[in-house]
Amino acid sequence: MLKWQKNTKIIMESFSKEIYKAIYPDLTFERILTLRSLILERKDLFLDYNFYYENREELIVRSLTHAAAFSRFVQEYDLNASEQEYLSSFYPEMSVVTSIGYFKDSLYFLASNTQLSFYKHLIDTFQIIGSYSQSEIGGGSDLRKIETEAIYDPTKKVFIINSPTITSSKFWIGGLGLSTNYTIIIAKLIINEVDYGPHPFLVQIRNLRSHKPLSGENLGEIGPKMGLTSSDYGFSRYEFLSTPKSSLLDRFWQVDDEGNYRKTFEPMQMLNITHTIARVRTVKTFWVPLAYALTIALKYSYFREQFPSPTDPNKETKIIEYQIQQYKLFPALSRLYCMIFATQHIVGLMENCIDKLKKLDDSLFTEIYCLSSLYKAFVTTRVVEDIEMCRRSCGGHGYMMLSGLAVLYNNSLPACTYAGDNTVITVEMIKNLIMNKPEKIWNMIMMHNYSEGPIRWIYELTKSLLRKLDKKYQELKSRGLRNEEIWREKIQVEACALMEPLFLSVAYPYIKLTIENSPYFKELKILEDIFIACELKRHEANLRLLGISDNEWDFYQSKCLDHFKTLAENSLFYIEAFMIPEEALNSVLAKSNPYEEMLWTSKLLNPINSSKIHKKLGHNFRPKL
Structure with missing residues (x-):
């Protein structure tokens, strides 16, 4: 019997309670x-x-x-x-629910209180099913390249939505293909031939009774994708579609009946916040696919036996006992917990920023814009890597669709691209950091007070890379190069190299605080030690140049491996704390006897096995005279 199973139900529930308090406060x-x-x-x-x-x-x-x-x-x-x-x-x-979530987040931020009082009940009762239409086939989600037009007609008091070019076609819009009847269209506001830039318009696109597209609509589903197979991502083109003046979501800008325009904030800034909200939502919920993948991989690792035990040749060894299996799974388990603890801060900051913006205070804008990009880039990149490692840890069986791991991977991978490609938003974030040096983020890194322990080396690495990049930027500026040229051609690679250590430097105080205040400090400190040691390992070459000694390096890595031995006896305790039921996992590898599950599903559910000789292939294999 595994040691984790000796813990009473009360202890297990208490630990689960601690984890869910961090996820859903x-x-x-x-x-x-x-x-x-x-x-x-x-x-x-x-x-x-x-x-x-x-x-x-x-x-x-x-x-x-x-x-x-x-x-x-x-x-x-x-x-x-x-x-x-x-x-x-x-x-x-269930991607439809996710798309509605992004739609609601954007609407509740951009719509005025008057508009929300009208729409909220319709949305809450699912009479309005919405999507968010920003990305275009030519310019992607780049607000500066939005081509769709919203032309105001003061005589009829309506906006005319039009797609003037092929490249202005909306594309990659979640839920638009089949599901939604309303969408928030990001289009250039044009009044009396003056372009005021991109603005949001809540537009009905399908009849609420028949669900047929409205006149002036040309929309559909974009087709098969690498992942998110069941999602209906859509395209749309608008041919002079008329929509009421009230369609303009007007919390931060207004157009009166005569066409006079006024604004409280720059539209580009506020629309960037909608992407920021989407990034924070992604970060907040991205623990789910990794927790699923680890649950499947760890359960299978405790079941699967391979090769004779060194102490008893008649007994097979569980693969979780092999150090290399532990090295595949335990760093991912530690990252799962530490990312959850770090996420609390960014979610709270986002909520505070939205509240302030609604009161016309943009003091948190730069901080949340930078940090949401940083968190999104780190979390999605590492979760995708870890899910793939979970699949590999299950050997050939992990490659089956029935393992559930392939679906988790394929559905998680697009997150590295949507709401901003990870490399692009990383470069933009580092550019903001170097050029503007936002005080709170800059001081958090440059004035840290960690003088001992492994985390100090992460801070030293971050400071070193930031200073080198800042110095190079200043030198290029002194030679007369323009900012656009510098950030496009000269220092993008160095900027991307900063992403991981910068995230660790920013997130660690919140990870540390959560663990120190937990009644399960001892259990969680093991995960923190593994997390930091494995992150150090990824940057060993740079840390050696900074001067970390062989003795100190060996100490941290040896301590990590010692923790692996502890986790080998207790890792199911950590992953069972998430209480993910078998019904949700939908994986043959997570069953108590996966071999039986694999065999009967392959035999009975696979339509290829419905006949002894496949009707379309059998004649090809009959003996020829």
């Missing part, structure tokens, strides 16, 4: 248990193994069916936003 643990119990009674809300054999049209229909059932469940129990967010963690494949 607005929900009591008792409420989480109640919601979990309610959702587990609804078998129609979960996937099954047939999911892996369905074609794309069947997958999309399944996703929409689940979304509809989920909306009914939300209304039945009158669930608030935090409760919906928790229950969404049971559905890593």
